[in-house]
Every structure is written in C-alpha cells, then in structure tokens.
Amino acid sequence: MKARLELGDVFAVPLDDTRAGIGQVVATYGQGAFYFAIFDLMVHPDDAINRVDEALAAPLLFLAPSLDARLPVPYLTVIGERPVREGLPLPAHREVDAENFVHVVDFSGRRRRPATDDEARRLQNRRFIAPLRLARAMRATAGLEPWTDSYAALIPDEELSSARLFGTEVGGSARMATDGQTVVHSWVQTGGQPEGPTDGQPADGQSSGQATGPAEDRTDDRPGAQSEHQTGGQATTAGVAWAPEPVRAYRPTAVTREWWDDWHPNTPRRPVVAGAGA
Structure with missing residues (x-):
C-alpha cells in the first residue's frame, strides 16, 4: 500500500452506512500539500469503487487545499486512480508581502x-483544511x-x-488569455530568485533558477506595466487587468501608548472584596 497521497488518487468519504461521497487529488502545492476536489454524487459505500468514473464526471461540489498527505488519511479511503479532468476551476489566492x-x-x-482593488477585496488567503x-x-x-x-x-x-x-498552462508554458488575446506570462521574482515558467520552458528542470527563454518573451510584472509578446518584431498588448498602482492591505496600526490611554480609562476595575485574603 502506498504511503502518501498522489496526484490523481480517487477517494471515498463515508457519510453514514448508506451514503458516501467521492473526491480526487486534482493538484499539488509545494512538496506536501494537495487540492482535494469533491464531486456532486452520493453513492453507496459498497458501490463506490464501481462508480468512480461516473462521480468524476459529475459537477464539482467542493475544492480546497489540504496538508494531509500521509496515508491513511482520516475520513478518506483511497479507492483508485484516474487522470485529472481538464477545466477544473483551481483557485487563485491573495497574498500580502512584507511591504x-x-x-x-x-x-x-x-x-x-499585483492585485487590482477588486481582486484584493474578493480573493481569499490560502487556507489549508483538514479532511474532516x-x-x-x-x-x-x-x-x-x-x-x-x-x-x-x-x-x-x-x-x-x-x-x-492567469490563463491556462499548456505544454509547460504558462499562458495568459484575456479577450481572445494570448501572452506568455513572465518569470516572477520571489525571495530574490526568479521562478515560474517561460515560453517553451517547463518549471520542472529549471535547476539553476535563471531564465533561459528570450528576453522579449517575458512580460513585465511591474504595477501598471503592459504585457507584450514580440512576434516578428511587432508587440501585441494583452488585455490583462494589471493593477494601475500597488494595492495595500488594510492593517490598522496603533501606538502602544495611544492604545493604553484609550483602553485604560474605560476598563472597569476589579471590585475590592472586604476581608479578602484575611
């Protein structure tokens, strides 16, 4: 029996003696995290293994990342393995940098x-959940x-x-498609090292961390910059919704002294009990 979950693993989620749901590991994140998809089909637990293909073709019900990778995983029973179907709406997330x-x-x-104002409001932070x-x-x-x-x-x-x-990833190339236009996405700077795919260069195998694709095939990720892909000496601009200026997260700050002055006068004091400690 395998020791860890793998991409494509199909699992059953028993609900009671007569019903079970079916899900699949549909994507990975980092070295030990997975995206679990649950499909909108209830089956009898004893019949789950025979209805895997039917369940995987059903509408998507839930989709979330989880850190549970080692088997056995509580509340999940692996019942098979299938290719992950295309077109699943794997989520984008919101992150706030040190600035x-x-x-x-x-x-x-x-x-x-960079996020637009609307994206900054609507996107969620990545939260890993338990199978429970x-x-x-x-x-x-x-x-x-x-x-x-x-x-x-x-x-x-x-x-x-x-x-x-962002667009879809095809043949190892991350492509951005908006309003019928396509542009090769750029390498991004994370922790001082560029990462992510360039045109014709899969992310796997880029051990040096250096971009090897032609410079004109990379877009500009600076806020307000336009994405261009040089084709035959002509630049085509993609209609990507880049943020016109960096969006800052709302983080209220308070000086310690101001916070104390505001809090202390309004805090009821503990009543003194006569004879306490006598």
Whole structure:
C-alpha cells in the first residue's frame, strides 16, 4: 500500500452506512500539500469503487487545499486512480508581502502579479483544511448536520480561478488569455530568485533558477506595466487587468501608548472584596 497521497488518487468519504461521497487529488502545492476536489454524487459505500468514473464526471461540489498527505488519511479511503479532468476551476489566492502590497497568486504558488482593488477585496488567503472539514461539509450537504457559513469557502468560484486570472498552462508554458488575446506570462521574482515558467520552458528542470527563454518573451510584472509578446518584431498588448498602482492591505496600526490611554480609562476595575485574603 502506498504511503502518501498522489496526484490523481480517487477517494471515498463515508457519510453514514448508506451514503458516501467521492473526491480526487486534482493538484499539488509545494512538496506536501494537495487540492482535494469533491464531486456532486452520493453513492453507496459498497458501490463506490464501481462508480468512480461516473462521480468524476459529475459537477464539482467542493475544492480546497489540504496538508494531509500521509496515508491513511482520516475520513478518506483511497479507492483508485484516474487522470485529472481538464477545466477544473483551481483557485487563485491573495497574498500580502512584507511591504503590505496585495498580490494575486495562482493555485500552485508559482505565478503571481499585483492585485487590482477588486481582486484584493474578493480573493481569499490560502487556507489549508483538514479532511474532516470536507467530510463535515459533505454531511451538511446531505442534511446530516447543520450547514455553516465556513463551508461556503470550499465552493469553487469560476470568476476567481487561476485559469480566469492567469490563463491556462499548456505544454509547460504558462499562458495568459484575456479577450481572445494570448501572452506568455513572465518569470516572477520571489525571495530574490526568479521562478515560474517561460515560453517553451517547463518549471520542472529549471535547476539553476535563471531564465533561459528570450528576453522579449517575458512580460513585465511591474504595477501598471503592459504585457507584450514580440512576434516578428511587432508587440501585441494583452488585455490583462494589471493593477494601475500597488494595492495595500488594510492593517490598522496603533501606538502602544495611544492604545493604553484609550483602553485604560474605560476598563472597569476589579471590585475590592472586604476581608479578602484575611
């Protein structure tokens, strides 16, 4: 039996004696994190292995990242392996850098760009969940326990997917497609080292960390810069929604002395009890 989950693994999520959901590992993040997809089909637990293909063709119900990789994983039973279907709305996420600027980051963490105001408001931070949360969300969908607002974050949003905000990755090249125009996405600077794919260069195998593709095939990730792809000496501009200026995250700050002066006078003091400690 394998020791860890792998991309493409299909699993069952038992809900009770008569119902189980089916999900799949559909993407990876870093070295030990996965994106779990749950499909909108309930099956009998004893029949789950025979209905894998039917379940994987059903509409997507939940999609979320999880750090649980070692087997056995609580609440999940691996029942097979299948290719991951194309077109799943893998999410983009929101990240704030050390200078408080907001960035859009794709599901893999390899592509990023400055966020627009709308993206900064709507995107969520990447939050890893336990398989138990997926199981409980499925139980709530089946009416076995109350639905809570926290489960709504597990529902995929096509408008905020990596494919919508960055384009799709084809043949190792990360391409941005907007309004029918296509442009090769640039290498991005993370921690002082460029990473991410260039045209014709898969991310795998780039051991040196140096961009080897032609310079004109890289876009400019600076805020307000236009993306250009040189073709035959002519530059074509893609209609990518780059942020006109860096968007700062809202982080209220307070000077310690000001905070204390505001808090102290309004704080009720503990009553003195006569004879206490006598």
